[in-house]
Amino acid sequence: MKKATYTFLVLALLTFANAFGQRPFIQLTFTAAYNGQAVTLDSINIHNLTQGGDTMLYSPANVLVLDYVTGIRDKTQIGTNQFSISPNFPNPFDGKTSFTLNVPEKGLIKISVFDLIGREVANFADILDAGSHSFTFDAGNEKYYLLTATSSTASQSIKMMNFGIGGHLIKLDYQGKAESADFKSQKAIRSLDYDLGDQLRFIGYAATTYGVGSDVFEDAPQISKTYQFTILEGVPCPGVPTVTDADGNIYKIVQIGDQCWMKENLKVGAMVNGSGEQTNNGIIEKYCYDNDPGNCDVYGGLYQWDEIMQYSTAPTVQGICMNGWHLPTDDEWTTIINYLSDWEVAGGKMKTTGTFEQETGLWHTPNTGATNESGFSSLPGGNCYGGSFYSLGSLGYWWSSSEYLSDAWNRGVCYNNGEVYRYYYNQTYGYSVRCVRD
Numbered sequence: 001m002k003k004a005t006y007t008f009l010v011l012a013l014l015t016f017a018n019a020f021g022q023r024p025f026i027q028l029t030f031t032a033a034y035n036g037q038a039v040t041l042d043s044i045n046i047h048n049l050t051q052g053g054d055t056m057l058y059s060p061a062n063v064l065v066l067d068y069v070t071g072i073r074d075k076t077q078i079g080t081n082q083f084s085i086s087p088n089f090p091n092p093f094d095g096k097t098s099f100t101l102n103v104p105e106k107g108l109i110k111i112s113v114f115d116l117i118g119r120e121v122a123n124f125a126d127i128l129d130a131g132s133h134s135f136t137f138d139a140g141n142e143k144y145y146l147l148t149a150t151s152s153t154a155s156q157s158i159k160m161m162n163f164g165i166g167g168h169l170i171k172l173d174y175q176g177k178a179e180s181a182d183f184k185s186q187k188a189i190r191s192l193d194y195d196l197g198d199q200l201r202f203i204g205y206a207a208t209t210y211g212v213g214s215d216v217f218e219d220a221p222q223i224s225k226t227y228q229f230t231i232l233e234g235v236p237c238p239g240v241p242t243v244t245d246a247d248g249n250i251y252k253i254v255q256i257g258d259q260c261w262m263k264e265n266l267k268v269g270a271m272v273n274g275s276g277e278q279t280n281n282g283i284i285e286k287y288c289y290d291n292d293p294g295n296c297d298v299y300g301g302l303y304q305w306d307e308i309m310q311y312s313t314a315p316t317v318q319g320i321c322m323n324g325w326h327l328p329t330d331d332e333w334t335t336i337i338n339y340l341s342d343w344e345v346a347g348g349k350m351k352t353t354g355t356f357e358q359e360t361g362l363w364h365t366p367n368t369g370a371t372n373e374s375g376f377s378s379l380p381g382g383n384c385y386g387g388s389f390y391s392l393g394s395l396g397y398w399w400s401s402s403e404y405l406s407d408a409w410n411r412g413v414c415y416n417n418g419e420v421y422r423y424y425y426n427q428t429y430g431y432s433v434r435c436v437r438d
Helices: 013-020 186-190 293-299 305-309 330-339 343-350
Strands: 007-009 025-034 037-039 041-048 054-058 063-067 096-103 107-114 120-128 131-138 144-150 155-161 171-178 200-208 211-219 225-233 242-244 250-256 259-262 383-385 388-390 395-404 407-414 420-426
Touching: 025 041, 025 200, 041 155, 096 107, 107 131, 120 131, 120 171, 200 225, 211 250, 259 330, 305 395, 330 343, 330 395, 330 407, 330 420, 343 407, 343 420
Parallel strands: 025 225
Antiparallel strands: 007 063, 025 037, 025 063, 041 054, 041 200, 096 131, 107 120, 107 144, 131 171, 144 155, 200 211, 211 225, 242 250, 250 259, 383 388, 395 407, 407 420
């Protein structure tokens, strides 16, 4: 039975050929664009969704070479007999991250953390027993850090990227001895198992005008190819870069403050004509602007309030959201707006950039204040009422799960200012939906 072991090497093709002769390989090259301009990727996380395991590439590396050979895969790991550091998790991180150090024999261990210009900002020194040991690192305002651990016989380093807004007291804390099963050896990181047909997830990170941006996609590569990340503001929630609905639609996720939000409008459900009501029939129903399914693909669906709630009136209800997610309450909408300063500017920080007239976006000119600084990436999906559709390209509205008398609260943003509006409207309106993680 043919097996493939893929060794992740950041090498030029000529070097690879010299080192490995005529073995077959797949070469993946990564590029990125931000606001239509090419940018350099800071790091790329590659995760095998089929088998588990992940690896990271760090700038300037942007090529992944997958070397596969015939034979039975060697599953042996280095285990606890080698001095090594696990990659910190999460990475990139928001102010705080963790890592594990494996010590093969009792001895003095020194750990130093340096900023980009080589200043030591945190350190640790103590005698540790053999085994795996856990640490946490709280970052300051710097974006990049280098952590180096040294024993009497070995030294290892890892790179860490911080996208937090700073204000933390920089410190390196020892958390105690860890279970050996939690330790991920250097061999496991440098050699990630991969069989043809395995699904990989790629997350690319790059600098943006307002901090760190990202993009995520999945593929099962079987030939050499080039991928391009389309970088938008914001980063995925740790461990939750995407979520999938009941129809198999995959949505990107963004962390805003302490909340995890969908980065796209919900599109789950079967389209019904905008002239009719959505009904309690056990089927999720949606309107597509102008009764065109293609508009649902771009802007998401438009839903009446009872339909999104699945005919419940309980706040914080799952409704038509995915398991582990729920419809945001009016208070949860207020939380994100307050995090982004206030309602007068939050709309601009939530809107995608560019304009329809300039063929650089989906909003009509002038798209005032649009920066998408939050990564929320709101789109002008318009609305449906009384069988007619309104305001595509000009307005975006999103339901909350909170009622006001016989109406329900929602939020809206507009093409000609940077504000976020808070309205209560008739529950028969068709508006867009975003879900928030439980």
